[in-house]
Amino acid sequence: xxxxxxxxxxxxxxxxxxxxxxxxxxxxxxxxxxxxxxxxxxxxxxxxxxxxxxxxxxxxxxxxxxxxxxxxxxxxxxxxxxxxxxxxxxxxxxxxxxxxxxxxxxxxxxxxxxxxxxxxxxxxxxxxxxxxxxxxxxxxxxxxxxxxxxxxxxxxxxxxxxxxxxxxxxxxxxxxxxxxxxxxxxxxxxxxxxxxxxxxxxxxxxxxxxxxxxxxxxxxxxxxxxxxxxxxxxxxxxxxxxxxxxxxxxxxxxxxxxxxxxxxxxxxxxx
Numbered sequence: 312x313x314x315x316x317x318x319x320x321x322x323x324x325x326x327x328x329x330x331x332x333x334x335x336x337x338x339x340x341x342x343x344x345x346x347x348x349x350x351x352x353x354x355x356x357x358x359x360x361x362x363x364x365x366x367x368x369x370x371x372x373x374x375x376x377x378x379x380x381x382x383x384x385x386x387x388x389x390x391x392x393x394x395x396x397x398x399x400x401x402x403x404x405x406x407x408x409x410x411x412x413x414x415x416x417x418x419x420x421x422x423x424x425x426x427x428x429x430x431x432x433x434x435x436x437x438x439x440x441x442x443x444x445x446x447x448x449x450x451x452x453x454x455x456x457x458x459x460x461x462x463x464x465x466x467x468x469x470x471x472x473x474x475x476x477x478x479x480x481x482x483x484x485x486x487x488x489x490x491x492x493x494x495x496x497x498x499x500x501x502x503x504x505x506x507x508x509x510x511x512x513x514x515x516x517x518x519x520x521x522x523x524x525x526x527x528x529x530x531x532x533x534x535x536x537x538x539x540x541x542x543x544x545x546x547x548x549x550x551x552x553x554x555x556x557x558x559x560x561x562x563x564x565x566x567x568x569x570x571x572x573x574x575x576x577x578x579x580x581x582x
Contacts, residue, residue, distance in 0.1 A: 322364040327414050334364025337445025342580035343437035343455040346485070347570045349430065350463045353381055354573045357434035359410065360582055361442050366414055368582055369407040371431050376573045397423030406431055415439065433457055454580055458485055465565035467558060473497065474506055476555070478562035482570075486539050490532035492559055494524070527552040531559045540567050 322328075327335040344356035353373035360368040373381040381387070382400060391399045402424040409418040416435040420428040437455040444452070459482065466477040479491040494506040507524035535544055546560035 327364070335446050336361045336364055336366065336439070336442035337447075338362055338364065339442070339445060339453060340581060341438045341441040341445070341453055341455075343434040343441075343457055344575055344579070345430070345434070345457050345459040346572070347459040348376060348573050349459060350461060350569055351387075352376065352569065352571075354459075354571075354575070355381075355427075355430050355434060356575060356579055357431055357438050358580055358582065359435070359438050359442065364446070366410060366439075366442075369410045369435075370582070371403050371406055371434075372579075374573055374576055374579075376571045378574065378576070380576065395423030397421055399424065399427065402427065403431075410435060458482065459570065460488075461570075463566045463569050465562040465569070467561060469496070470554070476558040476562060478559065478566065480535075480540075480563075480566045486537050487535050490536060492528045492531055492555075492562075494555065494558075522552070524552075524555070527555055531556060535563060540570065543567070 322334045338361050340358065340360045342356065342358040345354055348354045352375050354375070355371070355373040358368075358370045359366050375381075375384070382403070388399050391397065402421050405421065406418050406428065410416065416432055416439055418428060418432065434457060437457050441452055441455055461479075461481045463480045463482075464478070465480075466475055469475045473496040474494045475496065476492070476494050479489075480487055481489040483489075495503045496506070497503050507528065531546065534546055538544065540563070544560075544563055546556055546563065
């Protein structure tokens with residue numbers, strides 16, 4: 312009677328190897344997801360499977376607050392095509408194939424998809440990092456969470472003088488790290504001017520309020536830097552800048568509505 316050993320599979324000849332000659336990646340399923348939805352309303356995630364030291368499966372997807380999977384929402388995919396000119400599903404397939412071919416993160420990015428490519432590259436690096444750690448025998452953590460940095464963008468409609476408020480918020484380690492608040496107006500020739508850079512406006516505004524737009528914007532930004540914005544923020548009205556202060560408060564709420572801890576699908580980190 313013959314007995315067959317049931318030990319671990321031999322390392323695939325195509326597997327990447329470490330300095331000691333052993334497989335660089337540990338076998339298993341490794342996954343990474345962002346902590347919150349991005350400015351498009353999606354929470355991306357990435358999953359890889361390693362067998363015999365070789366990445367043999369890759370899945371890139373995302374979920375929204377309602378539980379919809381990115382690949383299933385044809386309306387968003389079509390809207391993305393109209394805006395960027397890119398076929399998002401084809402791009403995702405290309406990203407996945409790139410990892411299978413190269414056995415590492417980094418990809419050729421089709422025109423119009425740099426926003427998604429950057430996000431998935433971060434996730435793939437995190438997931439592959441788990442595989443490397445497992446390969447070295449230093450850990451068996453299978454899921455990584457990557458803090459969603461943004462940027463988150465929000466803007467409102469122009470006021471009666473044509474000024475539109477625009478807010479950009481960037482996170483780091485779960486807290487607001489940087490804020491840009493500007494008010495712009497479109498000119499007849501299609502160009503946009505920034506209120507704080509308009510000397511005539513600043514002269515009138517300074518005479519009325521005793522301050523300037525740049526100082527007001529900085530004071531408003533300081534109110535939220537360092538916060539996670541999990542709860543509603545009461546924005547202090549800056550002296551002489553009631554309208555700008557109120558607009559800032561409205562846009563902060565819109566950013567809060569964009570950044571959601573959407574539930575990941577059941578068994579999202581499995582094949």
